Amino acid sequence: MCGIVGYIGHRQAAPIVMEGLKRMEYRGYDSAGLCVLEQGNLLVYKRAGKVSQTESLLDYTTMHSTLAIGHTRWATHGEPNDINAHPHTDNSGKISLIHNGIIENYSSLKKKLISEGYTFSSDTDTEVLAVFIGHLYERTGDFELAVRSALSEVDGTFGLAVLCADQPDTLIAARRGSPIVIGIGDGEYIAASDAAAIIQHTRQVIYLNDDEMAVMHRSGYVTKTIDDREIDGEIHEIDFDIEQMEKGGFDHFMLKEIYEQPATFKDAIRGRLLVEDGNVKLGGLRPIEDKLRKARRIIILACGTSWHSGLVGEYMIEQLARIPVEVEYASEFRYRSPVIYSDDVIIAISQSGETADTMAAMKEAKLKGATVMGIVNVVGSTIARESHAGVYTHAGPEIGVASTKAFTSQIAVLSLLALHLGRMNQVSQTQGKVIAEALRAIPDQIEKILQTSDAIKEIALQYSHVTNFLYLGRGFNFPVALEGALKLKEISYIHAEGYPAAEMKHGPIALIDENMPVVIIATKDEVYEKVISGIQEVRARRGKVIAIATEGDMSIAEYADHVIYIPATLPMLTPALTVIPLQILAYAIAAQRGCDIDKPRNLAKSVTVE
Ligand code: M6R
Numbered sequence: 012m013c014g015i016v017g018y019i020g021h022r023q024a025a026p027i028v029m030e031g032l033k034r035m036e037y038r039g040y041d042s043a044g045l046c047v048l049e050q051g052n053l054l055v056y057k058r059a060g061k062v063s064q065t066e067s068l069l070d071y072t073t074m075h076s077t078l079a080i081g082h083t084r085w086a087t088h089g090e091p092n093d094i095n096a097h098p099h100t101d102n103s104g105k106i107s108l109i110h111n112g113i114i115e116n117y118s119s120l121k122k123k124l125i126s127e128g129y130t131f132s133s134d135t136d137t138e139v140l141a142v143f144i145g146h147l148y149e150r151t152g153d154f155e156l157a158v159r160s161a162l163s164e165v166d167g168t169f170g171l172a173v174l175c176a177d178q179p180d181t182l183i184a185a186r187r188g189s190p191i192v193i194g195i196g197d198g199e200y201i202a203a204s205d206a207a208a209i210i211q212h213t214r215q216v217i218y219l220n221d222d223e224m225a226v227m228h229r230s231g232y233v234t235k236t237i238d239d240r241e242i243d244g245e246i247h248e249i250d251f252d253i254e255q256m257e258k259g260g261f262d263h264f265m266l267k268e269i270y271e272q273p274a275t276f277k278d279a280i281r282g283r284l285l286v287e288d289g290n291v292k293l294g295g296l297r298p299i300e301d302k303l304r305k306a307r308r309i310i311i312l313a314c315g316t317s318w319h320s321g322l323v324g325e326y327m328i329e330q331l332a333r334i335p336v337e338v339e340y341a342s343e344f345r346y347r348s349p350v351i352y353s354d355d356v357i358i359a360i361s362q363s364g365e366t367a368d369t370m371a372a373m374k375e376a377k378l379k380g381a382t383v384m385g386i387v388n389v390v391g392s393t394i395a396r397e398s399h400a401g402v403y404t405h406a407g408p409e410i411g412v413a414s415t416k417a418f419t420s421q422i423a424v425l426s427l428l429a430l431h432l433g434r435m436n437q438v439s440q441t442q443g444k445v446i447a448e449a450l451r452a453i454p455d456q457i458e459k460i461l462q463t464s465d466a467i468k469e470i471a472l473q474y475s476h477v478t479n480f481l482y483l484g485r486g487f488n489f490p491v492a493l494e495g496a497l498k499l500k501e502i503s504y505i506h507a508e509g510y511p512a513a514e515m516k517h518g519p520i521a522l523i524d525e526n527m528p529v530v531i532i533a534t535k536d537e538v539y540e541k542v543i544s545g546i547q548e549v550r551a552r553r554g555k556v557i558a559i560a561t562e563g564d565m566s567i568a569e570y571a572d573h574v575i576y577i578p579a580t581l582p583m584l585t586p587a588l589t590v591i592p593l594q595i596l597a598y599a600i601a602a603q604r605g606c607d608i609d610k611p612r613n614l615a616k617s618v619t620v621e
Pocket of ligand 1: 314315316317360361362363364365366369412413414415501614615616617618
């Protein structure tokens with residue numbers, strides 16, 4: 012979603028800001044822009060399309076400014092065109108603003124400003140905020156005060172950076188609901204929505220909390236609340252390296268991230284698995300250990316792929332710990348007056364830790380007295396910081412918009428959690444040891460599946476022209492069917508649906524004919540025979556069957572057009588393996604169709620608006 016970069020320091024600002032925007036391209040955007048302060052004038056360059064299109068407007072040799080802001084926009088109000096792109100300026104041309112989020116009362120503010128003679132050129136809520144700040148600046152002559160006053164009057168969410176032509180030594184950044192990280196260098200500061208834009212310059216960062224702002228001058232900075240109380244912003248260290256933000260020889264980030272999974276799964280369980288004790292150690296849960304022990308119910312909140320891993324978690328936790336689990340779409344939970352008890356434990360799952368719906372649902376649960384734990388990938392993200400306790404997934408930066416390694420890392424952490432809760436309840440040390448050993452074997456098993464990727468790509472070639480796909484799975488693999496379908500539709504734009512295998516006969520079976528490929532997860536477990544019946548039903552209607560089966564199951568080849576094998580593991584851990592061929596299949600089909608795999612149309616990496 013929108014990317015924000017602001018720089019103040021002693022170096023030429025424009026290339027630093029543009030480089031930062033490129034580092035954030037993976038988040039998804041439709042236009043980009045830059046504002047520099049040159050000889051007292053704010054100069055704005057912006058274009059719909061790629062960052063490179065905006066960059067083609069720039070001649071760095073003629074630019075000297077050491078103060079600049081830049082933005083990549085993902086349209087919410089107004090179509091993606093040059094005019095609606097950020098930065099937006101006020102009517103005097105003295106204020107320039109970049110913004111991520113939504114100003115909910117922009118329409119009433121706009122009417123008021125029009126009645127006072129102000130004019131607007133874009134359809135955006137952001138321009139309204141820029142004009143409003145400009146209006147308050149005209150009245151007070153105090154830039155910081157104008158920003159603070161405007162922000163206390165607006166409703167909605169913002170992560171923003173703002174410049175004033177009269178203040179060549181000031182950059183202001185603020186947040187409510189949308190992330191802002193302040194990179195602290197030597198006599199220079201970078202405000203960004205993502206540490207990816209900062210890592211090249213400094214590892215020292217401050218994460219702003221809601222209703223906080225940073226006022227940066229070359230000689231120093233101050234962090235304060237929007238109502239003007241100074242605060243000590245805690246300085247953190249960025250925990251990843253710049254190489255992790257590069258493709259490392261792969262054609263796409265998504266492919267690189269698929270191939271990283273043996274390592275990322277290992278990182279998620281490293282130091283946490285006590286194989287001999289048949290148990291796990293999750294230090295991040297210490298503050299809520301007692302609550303977890305007494306939890307009457309667990310509610311998992313998430314969106315998209317994280318919601319799918321939550322469903323796997325539900326099955327695991329209920330099986331091992333016998334605690335009832337509900338998995339909710341965060342976006343639904345927040346608006347339906349949910350019943351929450353004080354002895355409920357809420358688990359918010361999120362790769363980015365910044366998904367607006369998950370954040371809001373989690374806030375709602377906290378407000379109602381529940382204990383919240385986070386399962387989050389991005390260190391220092393809002394969900395991680397606002398949870399009472401949590402477990403990081405340690406998957407490293409995930410750049411591809413289609414989530415892959417984050418899913419398997421979430422599965423790893425959820426299995427650890429299920430085992431932990433299970434051992435508090437009914438799981439014996441011997442049973443625990445079996446699970447721990449199986450978990451330890453998963454990275455090598457993923458590696459083995461990756462070695463079969465050429466065969467999976469062959470299958471993909473045969474189906475890259477189709478317009479529909481069906482994915483079926485049961486038990487632990489029902490969520491994997493949903494995830495496989497999501498991967499395919501996100502990056503190849505082929506319509507795909509995931510269903511519990513037994514539900515097929517209640518409706519989707521009507522779709523099956525010789526043109527319909529059906530991916531069926533049929534691993535050897537207690538529902539295997541039932542799934543085979545489903546395969547027969549598809550075959551009887553001439554549908555094409557791509558089966559994901561357990562190594563050694565030779566008989567399945569009789570019923571399926573194609574079989575992709577995965578190594579045997581415990582049924583509860585199969586999702587970490589069965590999802591791998593589905594990721595490769597989706598990737599290979601999208602590559603064959605020539606799709607923009609890492610930046611699929613209309614999608615953003617982290618959805619920071621409702
Ligand atoms: O960062 P989060 O895990 O909270 O993101 C949730 C979804 O937006 C995300 O999983 C989305 O569905 C991905 N594009 C899936 O590939």
